[in-house]
Amino acid sequence: MIPGGSAPRIHDVAARAGVSAATVSRFFNMPGLLAEETAERIRRAVEEIGYVPNLNAGGLASRRSGLVAVFVPVISNSIFNPTIEAMVDALSAEGMSTMLAMTGPRFEVAPRLIDAALGRQADAIVLTGGAHGESVRRRLREHPTLVVETWGLPEDPINYAVGFSHRAVGEAVAQFLGERGYRRPLLVVAEGSRAQSRRDGFVERWTTDGGSPPVEMKVSIPSRFGHGRAAFRRVGELDPRPDVVVCGSDSLAQGVIVEALHAGIRIPDDLAIFGFGNLAVAGEMRPTISTVDIDGGRIGRETVRLLKQRGEGRLPDERKIDVGFRIIARESA
């Protein structure tokens, strides 16, 4: 494929530019140190022979791999995607690369995956939206690699956490719906500890505010559009009939809405719907879906900022970064 010979190495550039390999290395890593004229010669040599530094070799020598391992449950239809996208972009802008690994919807990080990340000398490990087993947490706690947990704010983060309080979300939704005058919510709760936290927050606030304990219904992960159908059926069976369905995700809300439209039920007059996540579809549905907005991109960017700060040796003291959330009131509730 390549005409002749192998890829050029740093020595080739050095020879061509009439400098030492060390200087070429500095050209890439500490450009400020070079005399402008030297830099120019190197720049030209690099250009002419098409040199691309071997980052693996560099990482080995410098003990900084520039690799970040990102663990994510799934990516099909995942609420974490904006976070991942923002993170990949921001990392790439910093000259770092993202190693992606998937843990499956139950978020059991296989030890094998951890080993892969550690074996590649990842500069940092990002755990996305998972309740990780104690053994994994312990393993990571003992390891010097920086670990950032995202989307939740655990009691005691392994190192750092960037996210928001799911419990607070639940409370805010309860308050919002209470104030709007709804009285008989049906909670459609997905499995998983984060959804459970939101549920707990909702129920606590709802009952504290004088509401009677809401009817609940569990759906399996991932909480998909199709579950909406089952939820809607449940609405019909209940007596008294719920006046609002609080869904664990916008997809779910969407499913309920389609079902309701299909059955000729008016939203929100006959039945209100509340979602979670503020997916693009939430603002585009008929009716538009009231939901909770999470700035997923910001979670990704804050995470990268953390890594950058570590690189500069000034990690913040506060180990939890709360990006908050917003209730988005639209037509459906």
Added chain:
Amino acid sequence: MIPGGSAPRIHDVAARAGVSAATVSRFFNMPGLLAEETAERIRRAVEEIGYVPNLNAGGLASRRSGLVAVFVPVISNSIFNPTIEAMVDALSAEGMSTMLAMTGPRFEVAPRLIDAALGRQADAIVLTGGAHGESVRRRLREHPTLVVETWGLPEDPINYAVGFSHRAVGEAVAQFLGERGYRRPLLVVAEGSRAQSRRDGFVERWTTDGGSPPVEMKVSIPSRFGHGRAAFRRVGELDPRPDVVVCGSDSLAQGVIVEALHAGIRIPDDLAIFGFGNLAVAGEMRPTISTVDIDGGRIGRETVRLLKQRGEGRLPDERKIDVGFRIIARESA
């Protein structure tokens, strides 16, 4: 974080097991060569000191990084996600890692991203669903790294391509709808060369079969749910009124359906809808959406199989792997 000292190295294991570093290396890479008793001693030593091999150093020495760079336009709501998931899983099962990079919806692979992939000595580069610029293609063609293009079947692949003929999809859809008796299709075409190929295939087949040239309408990438609204509006304006809307994606189809339901239009009696992609939602919508199924997971797995074959030095001669597609006839058309 770690109690004392740094991570154990291969020498530490060797010393503890009373063998040389070379033998420990073989324990991991060519286990068959070791005497069972030696292997057992090493196994124990590894276990006791918690050794994890430094894959970067290993890659440097062996010139096999075990890294695969995957380029993808976006991941939020992307039709490629099942492919990526399958690929990440399969790679991880092979002990390789996935480096993810995003090129944005227009799929302009920044040279910087290519350099990052090459600089990390990626064993292979996977391009997903893009029409890559000529300069990028040339650059990759000249480089010995294995390149796999997925989701399309270019005339002359850089190295290998795994996908299907978008043109053939368009033709098959035209035939299907013709046979079902539809006469006035409205084509909602997304930007991008793949969508364009499907459109070309459709139009050619449609007119060849005696249909009059279909009405077309362009929507911007990514073709989202919200575009469905505009498409539906267009249906109302046209005279004669279309009898089927051929959508560039299932999300789009979904959008049109919601709009139609909302307006009290019956599907497929008053208006039929046809999608593309067979997203989960297509089977769950009311009505269920007729569409084209692509086995995205298979594309990912075939790609990894290719990499594995390369590792074994037996790459196939045929450079295009066609995974085909299926028309899924459901309620909406």
Added chain:
DNA sequence: CTGGCTTATGAAAACGGTTGCAGTGACCCG
């Protein structure tokens, strides 16, 4: 026995960079 294989292991040279330390001028200042 002996010589030729096979099997299991070790010694040491890569792999392609980075970086601490030292060296060299140029420049400045008293």
Added chain:
DNA sequence: CGGGTCACTGCAACCGTTTTCATAAGCCAG
């Protein structure tokens, strides 16, 4: 003009594996 600084660059020792080549031991046929 001597000594001290500063800005820049080179030398060479790593970084932690893999892999080639060599060696030693065991085995078997002749």
